Structures are given as structure tokens and as C-alpha cells.
Amino acid sequence: MEALGVYAPRLVSQRQGFASGHRACAGCGEALAVSLVMKALGRNVIISMSTGCMEVVSTLFPHTAWTVPWIHTLFENSAIVASGIEAGLKALRRKGASLPQAKVVAMGGDGATFDIGFGAISGAFERGHDFLYVCLDNEAYMNTGIQRSSATPFGASTTTQPAGKVGMGQLTWKKNMPAIAVAHGIPYVATASPSYPFDLIAKVKKAAEIEGPTYVHILSVCPTGWRIPTDMTIRIGRLAVESGIFPLYEVEKGKYTLSYDPPKLRPVEDYLKPQGRFRHLTPELIDKIQQRVTAEYAALREKAASG
Amino acid sequence: MDKKVTVNIDGRELKAKEGQTILEVARENGIPIPTLCYHESITPYGVCRLCKVEVFKGGRSRLVPSCLSPVEEGLKVVTDSPQVKDNRRMVMESFLARCPKNEVIRKLAAEMGVKPLPVKSKHLEDEDCILCGLCARACEQIVGRSAISPVNPRMKQEQATLSLKPSAACIGCGTCAYICPTGAIKMKDGDGTRVVYARNWKKEFKLKKCQVCGNYWAPEAQLEYIRKKVNLPRGFFDVCPNCRK
Numbered sequence: 212m213e214a215l216g217v218y219a220p221r222l223v224s225q226r227q228g229f230a231s232g233h234r235a236c237a238g239c240g241e242a243l244a245v246s247l248v249m250k251a252l253g254r255n256v257i258i259s260m261s262t263g264c265m266e267v268v269s270t271l272f273p274h275t276a277w278t279v280p281w282i283h284t285l286f287e288n289s290a291i292v293a294s295g296i297e298a299g300l301k302a303l304r305r306k307g308a309s310l311p312q313a314k315v316v317a318m319g320g321d322g323a324t325f326d327i328g329f330g331a332i333s334g335a336f337e338r339g340h341d342f343l344y345v346c347l348d349n350e351a352y353m354n355t356g357i358q359r360s361s362a363t364p365f366g367a368s369t370t371t372q373p374a375g376k377v378g379m380g381q382l383t384w385k386k387n388m389p390a391i392a393v394a395h396g397i398p399y400v401a402t403a404s405p406s407y408p409f410d411l412i413a414k415v416k417k418a419a420e421i422e423g424p425t426y427v428h429i430l431s432v433c434p435t436g437w438r439i440p441t442d443m444t445i446r447i448g449r450l451a452v453e454s455g456i457f458p459l460y461e462v463e464k465g466k467y468t469l470s471y472d473p474p475k476l477r478p479v480e481d482y483l484k485p486q487g488r489f490r491h492l493t494p495e496l497i498d499k500i501q502q503r504v505t506a507e508y509a510a511l512r513e514k515a516a517s518g
Numbered sequence: 519m520d521k522k523v524t525v526n527i528d529g530r531e532l533k534a535k536e537g538q539t540i541l542e543v544a545r546e547n548g549i550p551i552p553t554l555c556y557h558e559s560i561t562p563y564g565v566c567r568l569c570k571v572e573v574f575k576g577g578r579s580r581l582v583p584s585c586l587s588p589v590e591e592g593l594k595v596v597t598d599s600p601q602v603k604d605n606r607r608m609v610m611e612s613f614l615a616r617c618p619k620n621e622v623i624r625k626l627a628a629e630m631g632v633k634p635l636p637v638k639s640k641h642l643e644d645e646d647c648i649l650c651g652l653c654a655r656a657c658e659q660i661v662g663r664s665a666i667s668p669v670n671p672r673m674k675q676e677q678a679t680l681s682l683k684p685s686a687a688c689i690g691c692g693t694c695a696y697i698c699p700t701g702a703i704k705m706k707d708g709d710g711t712r713v714v715y716a717r718n719w720k721k722e723f724k725l726k727k728c729q730v731c732g733n734y735w736a737p738e739a740q741l742e743y744i745r746k747k748v749n750l751p752r753g754f755f756d757v758c759p760n761c762r763k
Binding site for chain 1: 548550557558559560656660661691692693696697731732733734736740744759760
């Protein structure tokens with residue numbers, strides 16, 4: 212679906228669920244992702260969103276960018292609040308209230324998903340609530356000033372783990388959150404990127420239609436934290452996919468399908484080079500990343516081939 | 519400033535701009551009306567008949583397709599009266615008879631509680647197309663190529679490239695596959711070719727290979743069309759957007 216972007220943009224809904232005028236940085240990939248997610252979901256949704264960039268930039272009192280019911284939760288409990296809303300709707304229906312169909316959606320950044328809210332998400336997946344969890348992954352705590360999270364990739368320089376004479380940035384590899392979601396045995400898990408808007412819209416629509424817990428992981432390029440020019444957002448998102456660092460795939464009931472499988476992967480250097488947070492990497496470290504990415508991509512391909 | 523009118527839909531007094539259709543006003547206010555042939559970016563066609571609502575005016579009522587009917591001052595509209603439901607059931611039954619195996623139609627019918635009639639069509643067992651004409655209108659209005667259109671009159675009508683041969687005007691952009699509400703038109707990319715196909719026609723396109731990274735990225739015919747339309751130099755699309763400096 213990725214090449215469809217030439218005439219089909221005119222066929223995407225013009226209704227904005229996430230209104231303009233919010234305070235996101237110039238070139239924010241996360242605002243773009245949320246806007247596309249809202250176009251895919253339509254208006255019959257209830258959103259619980261944990262603290263993070265998107266909560267801070269979109270709801271400065273007394274303004275809001277949201278045109279749908281929206282609840283701000285603490286960092287850790289967007290999945291808990293979503294579970295509660297879903298259970299509440301169910302109870303009201305059981306008691307005979309006639310309510311319109313509404314999808315419950317929880318959203319959070321990578322900090323809320325990978326670190327702080329991790330247990331709550333796991334619990335909600337395990338209990339099997341009918342909700343969609345959207346992770347907006349910009350690979351660090353950008354809102355508070357680029358502190359490392361467990362989503363920060365190997366070698367990236369952050370303010371709490373800076374590159375310099377002593378260290379070389381993040382020393383650990385990125386946690387594989389989609390694989391953890393798959394391990395819960397939930398019906399649908401997908402990765403998406405706003406650089407591939409039709410793919411993202413299709414995946415969110417599909418996830419919202421499926422009953423039961425679903426998980427969509429979106430890589431949101433952050434020019435501020437990744438130290439790139441603001442006009443590079445879309446290109447960096449595409450390079451992440453084409454180099455195999457962030458492959459696009461769906462997992463339906465444990466069955467892997469690659470959404471975009473280029474015949475030849477780009478070298479990871481194409482992706483790392485324009486970013487200031489990877490500026491200090493030596494050829495040896497880049498080679499180490501390349502080996503890891505190649506191996507992980509091959510493993511993913513194998514999973515997709517074996518079904 | 520547009521003139522405002524007040525309409526009553528399902529007992530709710532709603533403000534609307536003059537010239538808006540009943541369907542637009544209802545959807546803006548969260549009142550569900552099912553449709554198959556409607557799209558907000560394309561001129562309405564009123565052919566699927568699923569969006570019919572009951573309109574009360576001058577002491578009598580009638581069923582009108584809401585995608586084509588503009589709102590008027592003091593209009594009273596009901597979207598879930600027995601007559602409307604009866605009409606929807608009948609429309610869905612005929613879609614089910616035409617496309618008994620189509621997932622979208624079956625799902626929509628199940629949501630409305632409509633069961634298939636015990637009639638079976640002899641010729642249309644595998645039909646997915648419901649003749650909504652969205653593909654033809656999108657190709658004309660959005661892409662500007664008119665490569666697809668209804669062929670054959672009345673009972674034998676089908677949605678196809680003219681005369682069922684691969685159309686020379688088709689550029690393989692896939693807009694028809696994207697907009698098709700029932701998935702009758704499909705598209706597949708692989709090994710340097712893209713195939714756009716339906717039950718009764720099929721066309722293959724060569725994809726452009728990027729001279730730098732070697733990945734295939736868009737149909738050659740489409741890129742040539744865009745290049746001519748916006749007056750780009752020859753060879754502009756030899757390199758994919760990710761490799762372009």
C-alpha cells in the first residue's frame with residue numbers, strides 16, 4: 212500500500228480529530244502520527260492518554276486540540292483507565308442503557324509504554340479488554356529534555372547518557388515492545404510509521420475493528436531529540452523502515468506478515484548519519500549495529516515465511 | 519457568511535449551512551446513516567440507496583436519498599423509522615443476492631440483522647462489485663484519467679475498463695483499489711510489476727527501479743503522467759525520493 216500516496220491523499224477524510232494549533236515542535240512526527248490515527252478512528256472513540264509530549268502540547272489550559280472525549284491520566288495508567296472505561300460501558304449496556312458504539316483507545320509515548328506503564332499494559336492485555344493501545348515511540352523522554360528510556364536505541368546520545376570522553380551514549384539495545392505484546396497472545400499487533408500514511412491508517416482501522424486488546428506501535432521521528440533538521444522527519448522515518456531498523460509488520464493471532472519487504476536493505480549508515488544523536492559513532496560501532504539489525508531482520512523474515 | 523438553516527433530525531434541532539446535504543449534517547452530529555457509494559471528496563451519485571431517510575414536509579412524508587438531498591429550513595428528518603428500516607433491509611437483501619460471498623456486504627448485513635433471501639443468482643456467485651461507481655468517479659474527478667467506467671446496459675452492467683480490455687488511459691495509481699468499498703478491485707505489487715485487477719479485467723504495470731538503491735517504488739506510467747502534468751525534466755523520477763538529494 213505504500214506507493215498509493217499520490218492521488219489517494221485526496222480521498223482521506225478531511226475531518227481533523229486532532230485539531231491544528233497545538234504546541235508541538237516544528238517537524239514533529241508524533242503530531243503527524245496522532246493526526247493520522249484520529250483520521251483512521253473517526254469520531255466514535257474515547258481516548259485515555261498518559262502524560263507525555265502529546266498530552267503536554269495538545270492540552271494547554273484552557274485550550275484543547277482534541278475533538279473527541281479525551282482523558283488525561285498519570286504516566287503509568289492510561290491502560291488502566293482504558294480498561295475501566297471499557298468495563299464501565301459494558302456494565303451500562305448490561306443494565307440496558309442504549310449507548311452508541313465507541314472504541315476505547317489508550318495512547319502513550321515510549322516512556323509510558325516501555326517503562327512506567329509497562330505493567331498496567333501487560334495486565335490490560337492479559338485481562339482481554341476490548342481496547343486499542345497506540346504507542347507513539349520517539350525513543351526517549353523528549354518532553355522533559357531527552358532523557359534515556361528503554362526505547363532508546365544502542366549508541367544514541369541522550370542528556371542522561373551523553374556521548375563524550377567517558378561514554379558512547381546508550382549502552383543497551385532497544386526493548387522489543389511489539390514482540391512482548393505478541394507474547395501476550397493478543398489478536399493483533401502492528402508496527403507503523405507516519406512516513407507510510409496509508410499503511411498506518413489501514414493498520415489503525417483494522418486494529419480498531421478487531422475485538423479484544425490490540426497494539427499498534429508507531430515510530431514518531433523527533434527532530435528536537437534526534438538532532439535532525441525539521442524537514443527530514445518523513446525521510447528519516449522512511450530510512451528507518453528501508454534500512455530494517457524499524458520494519459513494518461503485522462501479527463494477526465501470532466501470524467507474522469511483513470507489510471514492506473524491500474529486496475535489499477539499505478545500510479544502517481544512511482539512517483544514522485543525518486542524526487546528531489548518532490554523530491559520535493565510530494565505524495566499529497556502526498558495524499556492530501548493522502550486524503544486529505541484519506540478524507534481527509533475517510529472524511523476522513523467517514517468522515513471516517514460516518507463518 | 520453562509521446562510522444558516524435549522525433542521526430537525528431524529529428529534530434534535532441542528533444548525534446547518536444552506537446547501538449541505540442531510541447526510542453531511544447527520545454525520546457531523548454523530549447520527550449514523552449507512553452508505554456504500556458515498557465519499558466526501560467525490561460528487562454524490564445516489565446509487566446504492568442505502569442512505570435513504572424519511573423526510574416530513576407539508577403534511578406528508580417520503581423517502582429520499584440523504585446524500586443528494588439538501589437541507590431546508592424547518593425540515594423534519596427521521597433516520598430510523600420503520601419505513602427507512604424496511605428500505606435498508608430490502609437494499610441489503612438485494613446486495614446479498616448479488617454478492618453472497620463478499621465479506622463487507624455480509625458484515626454490514628449482519629450488523630443490520632438482515633439475512634440472505636433463499637434466492638440464488640446463477641451468474642453472480644463470485645461477484646464483489648456492487649456498481650456503486652466510486653472507482654469511475656474517483657478516476658475521473660481525482661486522477662483525471664477516466665480509465666474505468668460502467669459497461670453494458672442495465673441488467674448486464676458491470677464496472678470495468680471500457681470494453682473489458684486493459685485501458686490505455688490507466689496509469690496504475692491504484693486509487694480505484696483504494697476507494698472500492700467492497701474490495702472488488704485489487705492491487706498487488708511484487709517483483710517489479712504491479713497488477714491492478716478485478717473479476718473481469720486485469721492490467722499489469724512495470725514499476726520504476728531507483729537507479730541508486732535499486733528498489734522499485736512506483737509505476738512507470740504514473741510517474742510519466744505526473745512528470746508531464748507538472749512539467750518536470752526528463753529523468754527526474756529515475757531516483758526514488760529517499761535517494762534524491
